[in-house]
Structures are given as structure tokens and as C-alpha cells.
Amino acid sequence: MQRTEPDANVIPAGDEPLVDAVTVLCPTLLPRELSDAEFELFLATGAPSEVAAGETIFRRGEFGRHLFVVEAGTVRLEFGGEILDKTILPREFFGELALFVGAHARMANATALGPSRLRVIGGDEFQSLLQAAPDILARFMLRSFSYLVASEQQLIQNLRRRNEELMQTLDSLHCARGELGAARQLSLSDELTGLANRRGLYQRLDALRAQLPADMPVGLLLVDVDDFKQINDGHGHLAGDRVLQAVADELRAAAGASDIVCRLGGDEFALLTVAPNGDDLAVRAQQLVAGIRKLAANAAANVPPVSISVGGNRAAASQEWAVRYSHADTALYRVKAEGGNGWSIF
Numbered sequence: 159m160q161r162t163e164p165d166a167n168v169i170p171a172g173d174e175p176l177v178d179a180v181t182v183l184c185p186t187l188l189p190r191e192l193s194d195a196e197f198e199l200f201l202a203t204g205a206p207s208e209v210a211a212g213e214t215i216f217r218r219g220e221f222g223r224h225l226f227v228v229e230a231g232t233v234r235l236e237f238g239g240e241i242l243d244k245t246i247l248p249r250e251f252f253g254e255l256a257l258f259v260g261a262h263a264r265m266a267n268a269t270a271l272g273p274s275r276l277r278v279i280g281g282d283e284f285q286s287l288l289q290a291a292p293d294i295l296a297r298f299m300l301r302s303f304s305y306l307v308a309s310e311q312q313l314i315q316n317l318r319r320r321n322e323e324l325m326q327t328l329d330s331l332h333c334a335r336g337e338l339g340a341a342r343q344l345s346l347s348d349e350l351t352g353l354a355n356r357r358g359l360y361q362r363l364d365a366l367r368a369q370l371p372a373d374m375p376v377g378l379l380l381v382d383v384d385d386f387k388q389i390n391d392g393h394g395h396l397a398g399d400r401v402l403q404a405v406a407d408e409l410r411a412a413a414g415a416s417d418i419v420c421r422l423g424g425d426e427f428a429l430l431t432v433a434p435n436g437d438d439l440a441v442r443a444q445q446l447v448a449g450i451r452k453l454a455a456n457a458a459a460n461v462p463p464v465s466i467s468v469g470g471n472r473a474a475a476s477q478e479w480a481v482r483y484s485h486a487d488t489a490l491y492r493v494k495a496e497g498g499n500g501w502s503i504f
Contacts, residue, residue, distance in 0.1 A: 188250070189301075189305040190244075190246065190250040190251055190252065190305070191249055191250050192227065192249050192250065192251060192298070193297075193298075195291075195294050196294060196297075196298050197227070197249050199287060199291055199294055199295075200227045200251075200277050200279060201227070201229065201277055203277075203279060203283050203286070203287055204227055204276075204277025204278050204279045204283065205277065205278045205279075205283075206229075206275065206276070206277060206278075207275070207276045207277070207278050208273075208274075208275055208276075209231070209233075209270040209273070209274045209275070209276060210270065210273060211270055211271065211272045211273050211274075212269065212270065213269070213270050214267065214268070214269050215233065215268040215269065215270065215276070216253070216264050216267070216268050217264065217267050218236075218237075218238065218264050218265060218266055218267050219263055219264060220263070220264045221256075221262065221263055221264075222253055222255070222256035222262055222263075222264050223256050223280060223281060224253060224256055224257075224278050224279060224280050225251060225252075225253050225254050225256065225257050225278075225279045225284065226251060226252050226253045226268075226276050226277070226278055226279075227249075227250075227251045227276065227277040227279070228246050228247060228248050228249070228250050228251070228252075228274060228275075228276060229248065229275045229276060229277055230248055230274060230275040231248070231270060231271070231272050231273055231274025231275060231276075232245060232246065232247060232248075232270070232271040232272055232274065233245070233246040233252065233268055233269065233270055233271065233274060233276075234246070234268070234269050234270075234271050235252060235266040235267070235268055236266055236267045236268075236269065237265060237266045238266075238267075241265075241266075243266075244266075245271070252268065253268070254302050254306075255306070257279070257281060257284050258299070258302070258303070258306075292346075292357075293361070346358035346361060348420075348421040350399060350402060350403065350421075351402060351403055351406035351421050352406070353406050353409070353410075353419050353420055353421045353427070354418065354419065354420040354421075355420065355421060355422075355423075356420065356422050356423065358420065359418060359420040359422070359428065359430070360479070362418045363418065363430065363479060366416075366418065366430070366432075366475070367475055367476070370432065370475040371475065372474060372475055372476040373474045373475070373476070374432065374474065374475045375432070375433050375435075375472055375473065375474060375475075376430065376431070376432055376433060376472070376473065376474070376475045376477075376482075377430070377431045377432075377433030377438070377439040377442070377470060377471070377472045378428060378429070378430050378431075378470065378471045378472075378482050378483070378486045379428065379429040379430075379431075379439070379442060379443055379446070379468055379469070379470045379486070380422075380426065380427070380428055380468065380469045380470070380483070380486045380487060380489075380490045381405065381409065381426070381427040381428070381429065381446060381466050381467075381468050382425060382426050382427075382466065382467050382468075382469075382490055382494070383401060383402070383405060383425035383464060383465075383466055384464070384465045384466060384467055384494075384498035384499060385498070386398065386401070386424070386425040389401055389462055389464065392462070393462045397461065397462055400460055400461050401425075401461050401462070401464050402421070402425060404450075404453050404461050404464075405425075405427060405450060405464075405466065406419075406421065406427065408446060408449045408450055408453075409427055409429055409446070411449070412429065412442055412445055412446055412449070413429060413431070414431060414432075416431075416432060417429060417430060417431040417432075418430040418431075429442070429446075433472050436472055436503065439470050439472050439503060440470070440501070440503055442470075443468040443470050443501035443502075443503065444501060446466065446468055446501070447465070447466060447468055447499065447500060447501050450464060450465060450466045451465060451499070465498055465499035466498075466499070467490055467493040467494050467498040467499065467500060467501070468490065468493065468500075468501035468502070469486045469487060469488065469489030469490025469491070469492070469493060469501070469502055469503075469504065470486055470489055470501065470502070470503040470504060471483075471485040471486035471489065471503070471504045472503065472504075473485070485504040486504060488504055489502040489503055489504040490502070
């Protein structure tokens with residue numbers, strides 16, 4: 159049976175419905191309804207709280223610090239004045255402003271209409287979720303911000319006034335929404351080179367595995383700048399940054415449309431490619447080494463003499479990352495032991 163919002167939330171005729179602003183983000187969910195992934199994540203993280211019928215969860219004007227998810231039962235938000243009350247059903251959430259804009263005065267009384275079971279998520283738990291599941295939380299926050307902004311805008315339109323608190327909240331939400339997209343991108347990419355970072359690599363690696371047959375060969379090339387500390391010490395860290403950016407450009411040039419290029423950290427890079435044969439991986443490695451050798455002769459590159467060591471591994475798409483990395487790393491240090499400036503395939 160399809161769920162519907164309670165009658166108390168029906169928008170008067172002639173007004174724009176709030177859900178229009180967020181329909182594009184998640185057309186199958188009501189504004190406060192959680193997706194399966196979001197609901198499971200909050201259930202696993204939130205502290206359980208049993209609330210008796212008629213019990214007050216919080217009062218209007220209190221400073222809130224928690225988000226609540228209704229696991230079972232029903233909660234009523236009573237705003238007073240001209241704002242319609244809201245009924246919060248199972249799999250829905252409320253109190254999110256306390257996490258999004260810091261300590262925030264509650265705008266409603268929250269009361270359990272019957273025996274209810276809630277999950278309570280505080281700021282520390284929410285930050286942990288952002289680290290553990292950034293994609294799920296990003297979608298949740300973006301949808302929530304859109305609904306809150308739409309709610310604020312409609313309230314202003316209907317009441318024809320701007321309360322100072324509402325203005326501050328709206329401004330905070332607009333800023334937070336704009337920063338969210340940039341923050342999510344930064345969490346998956348390396349600031350200096352623009353390549354994927356380690357987290358971005360893992361995310362794209364999971365997607366690649368889902369697309370490929372388990373026995374499809376996939377190649378990994380690990381790239382390490384030779385004597386990078388000496389470059390920093392002898393030419394300065396700005397020159398070191400230019401070297402890393404130049405290596406990143408060479409990797410981009412060598413990568414195919416479906417390949418994954420990543421800066422793992424420091425002066426270590428990775429190129430993950432679908433490799434139908436071993437010769438193709440060897441050619442890629444050889445091209446990378448040769449391309450970096452030519453950088454010092456390229457005045458436009460503005461980098462000191464530099465070389466790289468490359469270690470490769472080729473195995474089925476189903477192979478675990480730790481094993482794949484270990485094999486490529488073994489090949490890489492074989493090159494390092496021989497003086498660098500070369501390549502080897504495990």
C-alpha cells in the first residue's frame with residue numbers, strides 16, 4: 159500500500175507543494191522518508207530509545223543536539239501559530255537541523271502519539287557516519303537540505319515576513335548545501351593533482367568489479383617517483399609539487415576512457431586498467447617511464463630531472479585489492495632495488 163502524508167500536512171489550494179523541490183532528488187520517497195540504505199545505517203548507529211504514549215521528546219525553544227529516526231510508532235511535531243503540525247511515521251526522521259547548523263533552538267514540541275521506538279543520532283555519531291558512508295550521507299543531506307530550504311521559502315511566501323532566526327537558518331542551509339557538493343568531491347579526489355584519491359579509487363574499483371566478469375583480466379600499475387625526498391630537499395617543495403602534477407598528467411595521458419588513475423598518497427600513484435593481455439600492461443609501463451624521462455628536457459614542464467619506478471600486476475577482476483597491490487608492490491621494489499628508472503610486471 160502506498161504511504162501518504164497525514165491530512166495535517168496537506169498544502170492549502172493555490173500554494174506550491176513542498177515535495178516538488180525534492181522530487182528530482184529521490185522521486186520514490188516522501189520528503190522525510192529514509193531510503194533502505196539510510197534507514198539501515200541509522201538503525202545500526204543510533205542509540206535506541208523507548209518512548210511512552212504522550213511522552214515529550216523535546217520542547218519548542220530547547221537547544222537540540224540530536225537527530226531522531228522513528229523505528230516504530232508515531233511522533234507529532236506541534237509548531238504552534240500558523241505552521242501546520244506534522245506527523246512523523248516509521249522510517250522517517252526529525253530534528254535534523256541540530257546536526258546540520260549546530261546547536262539549534264527547536265521550532266516544535268515533539269510528542270509520541272503512541273508507544274514508540276526511536277534511534278537517536280548525535281553529532282559525533284553523525285560525523286562517524288560521514289567518514290564511513292559518505293555517499294549515503296551525502297544523498298541524505300542533499301535531500302534534507304532541499305526539503306528544508308523549500309520549507310523555509312514557502313513559509314516566507316505564505317506568511318509574508320522574515321523572522322531573523324529563519325533568515326539565519328536559510329542562509330546557513332544555502333551555504334551548507336553549496337559546500338556539500340564540493341566537500342563530497344574533495345573526499346574522493348586529491349587536491350594537488352585532481353586525480354582520485356585512495357577513497358575514490360576504492361569506490362570506482364567496486365563499480366568496475368560490478369561491471370566486469372569475474373575472470374576478466376585487470377591490470378594495476380603502481381608508480382613511485384625516484385628519490386622524491388631529494389627533489390624536495392634540493393629544489394624546494396614547489397618544485398616537488400610540479401613533479402607530482404607532471405606525473406599525474408602523464409598518467410592521465412596514458413589512461414584509457416575506462417581506466418582509473420589515482421594518487422595513493424605522497425609520491426605514489428596507481429593506474430588500474432582492463433588488460434586483455436600482458437603485453438598491453440608492459441607497453442603502458444614502458445610508455446610511462448619513457449614519458450617521465452623526457453620531462454626534464456621539456457622547458458614548459460618546468461621540473462627538475464626526474465624518473466619513476468613502475469611495478470605491475472595482472473589478474474582477474476575478482477582478485478582482492480590487497481593481493482593485487484602486494485604483487486604490484488613486489489614488482490615495484492624489484493625495480494627500486496635495481497636503481498629505479500624502469501618497470502617490472504609481477
